[in-house]
Amino acid sequence: MKKETSSATYADATRAIISGRSSFSHHGVVNTPVYHASTILHPNVESFEKRHDSKTGGRRKVIYGLLGTPTSFDLEEAIANLEGGYDALLTPSGLAAINIALLAFLRPGDHVLVADSVYAWTRSFSDQMLADLGVEVQYYNPLVGADIASLIRPKTRVIFLESPGSYTFEVQDIPAITKVAREHQVTTILDNTWATPLFFKSFEHGVDVSVHAATKYLSGHSDVMMGAIVCNEASWEAVHRTHKLFGQCVGPDDAYATLRSVRTLPTRLRAHQEQGIALATWLEGRDEIAEVLHPALPSHPGHEIWQRDFLGASGLFSIILKPQPRQAVLDMVNNLELFGIGASWGGYESLLIPVYPQKHRSAVPWNSSGQLLRIHAGLESLDDLIVDLEAGLDRLST
Numbered sequence: 001m002k003k004e005t006s007s008a009t010y011a012d013a014t015r016a017i018i019s020g021r022s023s024f025s026h027h028g029v030v031n032t033p034v035y036h037a038s039t040i041l042h043p044n045v046e047s048f049e050k051r052h053d054s055k056t057g058g059r060r061k062v063i064y065g066l067l068g069t070p071t072s073f074d075l076e077e078a079i080a081n082l083e084g085g086y087d088a089l090l091t092p093s094g095l096a097a098i099n100i101a102l103l104a105f106l107r108p109g110d111h112v113l114v115a116d117s118v119y120a121w122t123r124s125f126s127d128q129m130l131a132d133l134g135v136e137v138q139y140y141n142p143l144v145g146a147d148i149a150s151l152i153r154p155k156t157r158v159i160f161l162e163s164p165g166s167y168t169f170e171v172q173d174i175p176a177i178t179k180v181a182r183e184h185q186v187t188t189i190l191d192n193t194w195a196t197p198l199f200f201k202s203f204e205h206g207v208d209v210s211v212h213a214a215t216k217y218l219s220g221h222s223d224v225m226m227g228a229i230v231c232n233e234a235s236w237e238a239v240h241r242t243h244k245l246f247g248q249c250v251g252p253d254d255a256y257a258t259l260r261s262v263r264t265l266p267t268r269l270r271a272h273q274e275q276g277i278a279l280a281t282w283l284e285g286r287d288e289i290a291e292v293l294h295p296a297l298p299s300h301p302g303h304e305i306w307q308r309d310f311l312g313a314s315g316l317f318s319i320i321l322k323p324q325p326r327q328a329v330l331d332m333v334n335n336l337e338l339f340g341i342g343a344s345w346g347g348y349e350s351l352l353i354p355v356y357p358q359k360h361r362s363a364v365p366w367n368s369s370g371q372l373l374r375i376h377a378g379l380e381s382l383d384d385l386i387v388d389l390e391a392g393l394d395r396l397s398t
Contacts, residue, residue, distance in 0.1 A: 174207065336389070
């Protein structure tokens with residue numbers, strides 16, 4: 001029988017195609033089939049009684065539907081391979097991935113440092129659940145870099161990063177922070193959803209755990225809820241144990257859809273990158289715009305770090321309008337034809353929403369006087385998107 005191809009030496013575009021492929025275990029079928037399963041039958045009592053033995057069958061062994069099937073295992077393998085991690089686990093949402101990763105390393109009395117620019121629901125979980133569990137949460141300036149050493153205490157167990165930051169797109173100096181964390185034996189967790197495993201290689205930059213909202217670019221079609229946790233070898237056991245105890249799993253149809261979408265991730269992401277940079281560049285030339293927050297633009301304060309550490313940019317960025325009456329901003333957004341009003345991103349459709357970072361800051365207040373708008377550049381015609389935005393911006397001055 002023909003052997004499966006090893007992906008170890010190939011470029012990312014090739015790895016996205018061949019990673020997590022077990023065709024010859026499924027009669028040559030190109031895409032791993034959908035396994036709907038709860039009960040798994042064993043050939044004999046001896047096999048049944050040894051089903052949890054990690055010494056037999058490797059890390060991916062089909063023993064019960066909750067604990068994974070070939071469909072979910074192949075997706076985990078593909079995601080881990082693309083990011084360069086030891087292994088990966090799937091969760092029902094990106095928030096679940098964040099929560100499981102944090103709970104794997106934090107106990108009552110511990111101290112966690114969280115970037116002030118994180119996803120709003122990460123902050124809610126930290127302020128409510130972690131606080132209720134007796135974990136002290138401290139928010140830090142995302143631009144602190146190596147100076148984060150001054151914030152580390154004897155009970156600091158985790159530094160949580162997100163780069164670029166949600167809404168405001170601060171680019172963190174991740175290698176500097178992870179170096180300090182290693183010196184103090186502190187675990188680092190990065191929300192890497194924006195860059196995906198293709199555009200930021202977390203483990204090459206010293207990160208211990210990388211979390212993703214696979215709902216976004218990994219699934220890519222606005223119809224799947226899913227998260228992924230990718231670990232280095234040192235962090236794997238703690239995350240795997242916590243994930244298992246919380247009974248986390250994903251539906252097989254969602255795993256199948258996401259695995260199929262991963263095959264086109266490099267092509268899709270390049271297209272989103274081109275659209276995003278083109279829109280951001282065009283917006284910089286508009287009089288109505290005070291600032292464009294896109295890390296790939298030379299005007300962005302974090303551009304040099306982005307250029308040093310990242311391999312590309314996705315299609316998500318923000319703009320700050322010059323001060324306008326609220327009703328004028330609403331008229332602009334509500335009457336756009338091609339930009340939907342929706343909270344997610346990473347699909348093929350363009351989105352534009354007003355966001356309010358001042359509600360989610362404590363370490364570094366957000367003081368902009370103009371409205372912040374977050375844009376996701378979809379895959380529609382660039383010319384059509386510009387015409388739509390031009391009409392919207394023209395409405396601001398009428």
